[in-house]
Amino acid sequence: MGRRRRRRGDPADAARALPEAIAALSQTLPAGPGPETFRRAKFDRPEAAPALWRLLFRVLSPQPADSASAAPAPEAQARWVKSALRSQGYPRRALAQLPDDGSQGARELLLALAWLLARGPLPERLLAQNRVRLGDEMPVCQCEALASPGPPAARVEADSCVDIRHLQWLMGKLRFRWRNLMASQQEQCVLLSKIHSYTRGCHSDRSLGHLSVTETELLRDPEGGRQDTVLGACPPEASQPTFLPKIPGPGAGDLEPLARELLALQEELREATEARRAAWEAGVGGRGPEWSASRRALQEAVGQELAALQRAWEQGGGLGQPHGPGRLVRTEPGVPGGLGLRATEVIGALRSQEAHLEVVLRRLQGRCRQELAKLAGALPGLIWVPPPGP
Amino acid sequence: MLPAGSVRRLAAELWDALDSCAEQQRQLERSLRVSRRLLRAWEPAETPASEPTPGPGANEEAPSAACTPSPQDLKELELLTQALEKAVRVRKGISKAGEGDKAPILKPGSIATSPATRASARLSTSRGAGSHAAETKPPRGMRYTRVPAKDLPQRRLLSVGDGACMGKGATKPEPGLRDQQIVPSAASRAPEAFTLKDKGILLQLPEVFRKAASRNSCLWAQLSSTQTSDSVDAATTAKTQFLQKMQTTVSLRGLGGWRTEVLALNLVSLRRSNSRESHCRTQPLGKAEGPGYRGISLTCMQSGWPGSRLSVAEVEVEVGRLQKACSLLRLRMGEELTADPKDWMQEYRCLLTLEGLQAIVGQYLHRLQDLRTVVEQQLGPWPEGRLPRASSPCAGGADPIWSPQLLLYSSTQELKTLAALRLRVAMLHQQIHLEKVLMGELLPLVSKQEPLGPPWLALCRAVYSLLCEGGQRFLTILREEEPAN
Numbered sequence: 001m002g003r004r005r006r007r008r009g010d011p012a013d014a015a016r017a018l019p020e021a022i023a024a025l026s027q028t029l030p031a032g033p034g035p036e037t038f039r040r041a042k043f044d045r046p047e048a049a050p051a052l053w054r055l056l057f058r059v060l061s062p063q064p065a066d067s068a069s070a071a072p073a074p075e076a077q078a079r080w081v082k083s084a085l086r087s088q089g090y091p092r093r094a095l096a097q098l099p100d101d102g103s104q105g106a107r108e109l110l111l112a113l114a115w116l117l118a119r120g121p122l123p124e125r126l127l128a129q130n131r132v133r134l135g136d137e138m139p140v141c142q143c144e145a146l147a148s149p150g151p152p153a154a155r156v157e158a159d160s161c162v163d164i165r166h167l168q169w170l171m172g173k174l175r176f177r178w179r180n181l182m183a184s185q186q187e188q189c190v191l192l193s194k195i196h197s198y199t200r201g202c203h204s205d206r207s208l209g210h211l212s213v214t215e216t217e218l219l220r221d222p223e224g225g226r227q228d229t230v231l232g233a234c235p236p237e238a239s240q241p242t243f244l245p246k247i248p249g250p251g252a253g254d255l256e257p258l259a260r261e262l263l264a265l266q267e268e269l270r271e272a273t274e275a276r277r278a279a280w281e282a283g284v285g286g287r288g289p290e291w292s293a294s295r296r297a298l299q300e301a302v303g304q305e306l307a308a309l310q311r312a313w314e315q316g317g318g319l320g321q322p323h324g325p326g327r328l329v330r331t332e333p334g335v336p337g338g339l340g341l342r343a344t345e346v347i348g349a350l351r352s353q354e355a356h357l358e359v360v361l362r363r364l365q366g367r368c369r370q371e372l373a374k375l376a377g378a379l380p381g382l383i384w385v386p387p388p389g390p
Numbered sequence: 391m392l393p394a395g396s397v398r399r400l401a402a403e404l405w406d407a408l409d410s411c412a413e414q415q416r417q418l419e420r421s422l423r424v425s426r427r428l429l430r431a432w433e434p435a436e437t438p439a440s441e442p443t444p445g446p447g448a449n450e451e452a453p454s455a456a457c458t459p460s461p462q463d464l465k466e467l468e469l470l471t472q473a474l475e476k477a478v479r480v481r482k483g484i485s486k487a488g489e490g491d492k493a494p495i496l497k498p499g500s501i502a503t504s505p506a507t508r509a510s511a512r513l514s515t516s517r518g519a520g521s522h523a524a525e526t527k528p529p530r531g532m533r534y535t536r537v538p539a540k541d542l543p544q545r546r547l548l549s550v551g552d553g554a555c556m557g558k559g560a561t562k563p564e565p566g567l568r569d570q571q572i573v574p575s576a577a578s579r580a581p582e583a584f585t586l587k588d589k590g591i592l593l594q595l596p597e598v599f600r601k602a603a604s605r606n607s608c609l610w611a612q613l614s615s616t617q618t619s620d621s622v623d624a625a626t627t628a629k630t631q632f633l634q635k636m637q638t639t640v641s642l643r644g645l646g647g648w649r650t651e652v653l654a655l656n657l658v659s660l661r662r663s664n665s666r667e668s669h670c671r672t673q674p675l676g677k678a679e680g681p682g683y684r685g686i687s688l689t690c691m692q693s694g695w696p697g698s699r700l701s702v703a704e705v706e707v708e709v710g711r712l713q714k715a716c717s718l719l720r721l722r723m724g725e726e727l728t729a730d731p732k733d734w735m736q737e738y739r740c741l742l743t744l745e746g747l748q749a750i751v752g753q754y755l756h757r758l759q760d761l762r763t764v765v766e767q768q769l770g771p772w773p774e775g776r777l778p779r780a781s782s783p784c785a786g787g788a789d790p791i792w793s794p795q796l797l798l799y800s801s802t803q804e805l806k807t808l809a810a811l812r813l814r815v816a817m818l819h820q821q822i823h824l825e826k827v828l829m830g831e832l833l834p835l836v837s838k839q840e841p842l843g844p845p846w847l848a849l850c851r852a853v854y855s856l857l858c859e860g861g862q863r864f865l866t867i868l869r870e871e872e873p874a875n
Binding site: 089124162164165168188204219273303329330331332356358367368387 | 392393394397400401404405407408411412414415418419421422424425426427428429432586587590591592593594595596599600603604613629632633636637701702703704709711712713714715716717718719720721722723724727734735737738739740741742743744745746747748750751752754755758761762765795796797798799800801802804805806807808809810811812813814815817818819821822825826828829830833836837842847849850852853854855856857858859860861862863864865866867868869870
């Protein structure tokens, strides 16, 4: 009953609420155009188009842009916005047909904005992206770690380097950088830990207890270079792009390796099962009369186990596990955690992940060894001496 | 020699890895610089602080305050002075500062005011006195008279307070102080500096900041509470209808028949959603977990329906998931293959498991084929740029509603272990990816090369080290010589 009453009143309410909502929206969105622009866009006025292209660019790019980064040219922005929308599944083709110079398409862009707003909590996501992070954050999940390279550094791509030694050199360089990273990170942990313990009891928020680097920095330099140092103290955010941010998405190329792996798996499984099934069928005569009952029970049990496994695999890293950055808070060892994730749990999860990944890596390396050993076997007269084990 | 194309591709992959390491290193070093600076002694700012107007940060006490200190201030200052005297005595006792210069003790007033000046300039929230004990360095020369006057102009309140306070303490530095008040010397360095280690616990966040922070968390809480209110249902319906309208305008000629189509869409999506339960958990834009959005993802996930396709971003998520599932599947298979069944029941169970795994792989291959058709369909009327490697859903900002969760650690060692493990897992991911890429290119090359002379052997050796030893160790190839008889 209440619903119906509400709906009848809706049009009047909506008419009043709409201007407010639009005003609020233009304030919230970064680079938000004014309400007048929105109205013009509704009528597809060309003067509203550039503002909306810019807005969509800001809204869709994953990194929080600020004035420091050079904004790409309008044509590049327009093309990027089109690709990004398409990769998110924007259904209307009219968008693709808009000219790249950003002079038209206000109404279509307004529709696209509405589509984005309807699909997800866009303003909240933007807020969360653009806010100042006060705490010392460490991502709890594995998603971003070493995943996204920054702007491509100047690479010495000499065409003459067709030697495998170039690759070996690059590999060595990579190992060196990993070691450096590890050392720097350990040092940063020590420093963070010191700062946290030295400022214990200072925070107004009791559940936090101590200050973070950002907050301490704020206290050190409340005037003067505050903006720079606060930003500098903020935990690593994505680097400011001077190039267009990458649009996520697999090419057909990404699916190939996966397909190959699956096919290889299928082949191995087929071999194994055929052999065992044959052996089993051969020996089945010796089973007792209780055979059929237990057989059904086993089938069911295995079916359930595999279904559970499959669910776990497909969900892996999804809902159950924590995501996103966590603010580091130092506590006394015995204190019960209240609301917060304990480092020990995360460490446990990471250790099992590490073990799993190491197994995978060893397996891959082992496969390579086998292949190369096959080749070596084809050549008589040579002795292959593998290096001593690790 | 390797074909140039191969080397370029592989080098590009390695450079990607190198670049992301470099990026992370840069960010780490930035944080390190900041942290190191905080742990050093906090010297006054280098910029000549002759500007009387303080920064926007700690405004609460300066301009509006009267130029004469209240009696309360003076009293607080006096208490502070006494506390500082005691602290200084204790520190003197502890530190074997060789210079028997007791000047700091003799001039408690000056010491009290100078760090107090600086301190309250930055730290205190109350009106006058911050409470900071002076750090006594062995004073260099007669530094104690040269109060860091560059701070005094910033806080006129306390500079006058200084003058007044001087009357209580030693009189000697007073003229000097007054002089300094008029002529701030930017060059002088304070003999006493603040270090986090000793006085960190005395810090306090400014009032403005605290108020802003609490308002901020209130607002976030309000925001998350509105997500669960009743009006969200009407909003969800409206959103769903809008999205469906958008979808169907693609495949229909006019908008006339869209109502019936939308109904049909609804039914089909419901039916499909029941059978494809496992798909419905992905969220297109980060974790759009709020109640208003759960319905949306269902319609967006239907593949094969003419108007609604999986978006490329969703395909990518699915591919990532399949990859993970694939490696776990392989692990499980390995376990089963190496298991040693003791009786026929176990043997049968093993067989069933393997057959079940085989069926699952078949399913995944079908799914992959679906994804492939989706990706191929998407090429066409849309402008195509180079689609780079997957970036994960977390990149979108995982949980927009709530402030970040707390990650509690209890010792430095724990934090170090945590960070080290994170890095190790990331490096392993990278290494595995590189290994697969290298294998894909190098193994075929090595097996196809015909001339089996020394260059080929060198290549083999290099490939072995890259692929099997992570580039760290090399094998040795010896030629078997006929024994000379």
